[in-house]
Amino acid sequence: MDLHSLIQPTVEAAKEAGTFIRQEREHFHAGKVEHKGFNDLVSYVDKEAEKIIVKALKLIFPEAGFITEEQTVEQVDTPWKWIVDPLDGTTNFVHGVPSYAVSIGLAKDGVVMLGVVYEVGRDECFTAYRGGGAYCNGKPIQVSEADELSKSLIATGFPYHLGDRLEVHFDLLKDLVLSSHGLRRIGSAAVDLCYVACGRVEAYFEYNLQSYDIAAGTLVLEEAGGQVSDFRGGSNFLFGGEVFGSNGKVHGVVLDKLKGLAAKK
Ligand code: IPD
Ligand code: CA
Ligand code: CA
Numbered sequence: 001m002d003l004h005s006l007i008q009p010t011v012e013a014a015k016e017a018g019t020f021i022r023q024e025r026e027h028f029h030a031g032k033v034e035h036k037g038f039n040d041l042v043s044y045v046d047k048e049a050e051k052i053i054v055k056a057l058k059l060i061f062p063e064a065g066f067i068t069e070e071q072t073v074e075q076v077d078t079p080w081k082w083i084v085d086p087l088d089g090t091t092n093f094v095h096g097v098p099s100y101a102v103s104i105g106l107a108k109d110g111v112v113m114l115g116v117v118y119e120v121g122r123d124e125c126f127t128a129y130r131g132g133g134a135y136c137n138g139k140p141i142q143v144s145e146a147d148e149l150s151k152s153l154i155a156t157g158f159p160y161h162l163g164d165r166l167e168v169h170f171d172l173l174k175d176l177v178l179s180s181h182g183l184r185r186i187g188s189a190a191v192d193l194c195y196v197a198c199g200r201v202e203a204y205f206e207y208n209l210q211s212y213d214i215a216a217g218t219l220v221l222e223e224a225g226g227q228v229s230d231f232r233g234g235s236n237f238l239f240g241g242e243v244f245g246s247n248g249k250v251h252g253v254v255l256d257k258l259k260g261l262a263a264k265k
Contacts, residue, residue, distance in 0.1 A: 003129035013056035014102040014118035017049040050086035083215035089188030103190035105215025115216030117190045126194040134224035143226040143247035144199035152202035153181045155192045159208030193217025197224035203246035227251045231262035
């Protein structure tokens with residue numbers, strides 16, 4: 001499989017959906033929102049964007065199956081799979097807060113091989129394929145050089161279902177606020193990971209995530225020289241629900257703090 005040759009058409013698919021999302025935002029209002037669950041918002045924009053992406057991806061690589069958030073296409077089990085979040089950051093989109101993105105990953109046997117994250121509001125497109133480095137709008141990107149937590153900015157997210165980890169999570173946030181440059185809740189897991197990849201923040205963690213939130217972003221980060229793990233330092237992040245990505249240099253120090261937040265086995 002020539003992954004390099006898949007990048008440009010995948011970028012075009014992401015941008016086609018991004019253009020649709022941008023146009024719809026201009027006349028979007030709260031009455032168009034549906035609820036999938038507590039605080040889990042969706043609208044016709046997510047679903048139509050997904051249809052645009054699926055139609056394009058089927059032409060690019062017809063043998064590949066799909067894992068997609070809105071499930072507008074049959075989710076068949078094949079070795080190669082597109083892993084798609086048509087609109088990551090729906091809550092931001094609904095409220096008109098700028099950070100939201102189209103996220104498209106391509107995995108083989110559960111290993112992400114290609115990733116494209118298109119941050120619609122900034123017109124920034126992050127791309128990577130395994131072994132090929134990471135790029136933003138065609139320029140190579142790298143993680144930051146910061147090697148101390150006290151010089152680091154940390155991103156996180158709050159899952160829709162906080163469950164019984166709320167207290168531990170909030171204690172950890174207090175600890176990080178006091179020991180770093182501060183915390184950011186950007187509102188799109190895909191964007192969070194790409195911001196670590198291009199050196200804007202040093203680390204990002206979140207739990208209760210799905211593979212479509214992070215498939216593309218984790219590969220972009222790895223290819224930018226970063227490190228990605230679960231909350232115990234293992235590699236079960238894509239389907240394990242817990243993701244921690246960093247510039248590598250602060251991975252150990254943050255991981256020590258994160259272990260208490262790992263799901264009880
Ligand atoms: C959400 C975003 C958000 C994260 C949530 C995700 P959605 O995805 O990535 O940053 O905190 O856990 O579900 O619902 O906007 O596609
Ligand atoms: Ca998402
Ligand atoms: Ca989504």
